[in-house]
Amino acid sequence: MxxxxxxxxxxxxxxxxxxFLDRGLDVIATDPAPGAEERLRSALEGTPTDRLRFVADAGSAAAEADFVQENGPEREDVKHALFAVLDEAARPDVVLASSSSGLLPSVIARGCPHHPERVVVGHPFNPAHLIPLVEVVPGRDTAPEVVERAMAFYTSLGKRPIRLAQEVPGHVANRLQAALWQEAYSLVERGVATDADIDAAIANGPGLRWAVLGPFANQHLSGGAGGLAHVLRHLGPPTEQWWRDLGRVHLTPELAETLVAGVDAELAGTDPDRLAAARDAVLDRLLAAKAAQPDLP
Incomplete structure (x- = not known):
């Protein structure tokens, strides 16, 4: 490709x-929003853009592509209209991958009357140019070879794709995040802790381990010589009690206002662009450190 x-x-x-540009690929970009090309080129400052072209419509972009990465709004009607254009314009052998963070690929593929079998979700994590994870999710009609080609393509970019065995709303990583957000929002609502307290608890506690290993591997190491089996025997019963005490939260306007006020207070005086740049700099060093450790899975 x-x-x-x-x-x-x-x-x-x-x-x-x-x-894509950093990996030496030609990129044909398109977005109907006014000023989209200027914003894109501004966002790509520091990235060589000699292999970038911006075209007026999605069909023109797809017609010349070997792979399509769609990043439109999370609305079924918009996806259906957009994928109808992509399906009509792209060669039959071209994979149509959606970055959708939660829609089912089978639902997205309803917009493709010709080749629904080449639709797959390829969901990245923000910032997509740094975070290795891509969730590859086939729909009911997705051909196995399409999944394999998507996995191979993302792997060739240096990504770490995972292949889901079945489609579920939100895929895997966002569902795991949603479980954490539910309890975080509930703890704020109940007055147990502030936004800043919860951020500090994760960023200075389990989040550091989660950046290196996943929940199962971390639990296994926590069990010492007995591994995960020991943890489940000794911490399983109290964990079940904690599950039963987790909050069932409703994101009311009042709670949303409380959450926003809390993060505003936490980040008062912080420049968002500098914060994002600092995050990305740490991610760069972390990823390099992980890559230098051959014993990490």
Whole structure:
């Protein structure tokens, strides 16, 4: 593959474009929003853009592509209209991958009357040009070879794709995040802790281990010589009690206002662009450190 169509150039699309360009691919980008090309080129400052072209419509981008990465709004009607255009314009052998963070690929593929078998979700994590994870999710009609080609393509970019055995709303990582957010929001609602307290608890506690190993591997190490079996025997019963005490939260306007006020207070005086740059700099060093450790899975 030498040419990728990036359809939708917001935060995720721009990040994909940066990665594709950095890996030496030709990128044909498109986005109908006024000023989209200027915003994309601004977002790509520091990335060589001699292999970038911006075209007016999604069909033109898809017609020349070897792979399509779609990044449109999370709305079924928009996806259906957009994928109808992509399905009509792209060669039959071209994979149509959606960055959707939660829609089912079978639902997205309803917009493809010709080749629904080439639709797959390829969900990255923001910032997509840094975070290795890509969730590859086939739909009911997705051909096995399409999944294999998507996995191989993302792997060739240096990503760490995982293949889901079945489609579920939100895929895997967002569902795990949602479980944490539910309890975090509940703890704020109940007055147990502030936004800043909860951020500090994760960023200075389990989040440090989660950046190195996943929940099962970390639990296994916590069990010493007995591993995960020991942890489940000794911490399983109290963990079940904690599960029963977890909050069932409703995101009311009042709670949303409390959460926003809390993060505003936590980050008062902090420049968002500098904060994101600092995060990305740490991610760069962390990823390099992980890559230098051959014993990590």
């Amino acid at each position: 030498t040419t990728v169509a990036v359809v939708g150039t917001g935060v995720i699309g721009a990040s994909w474009a940066a990665l």
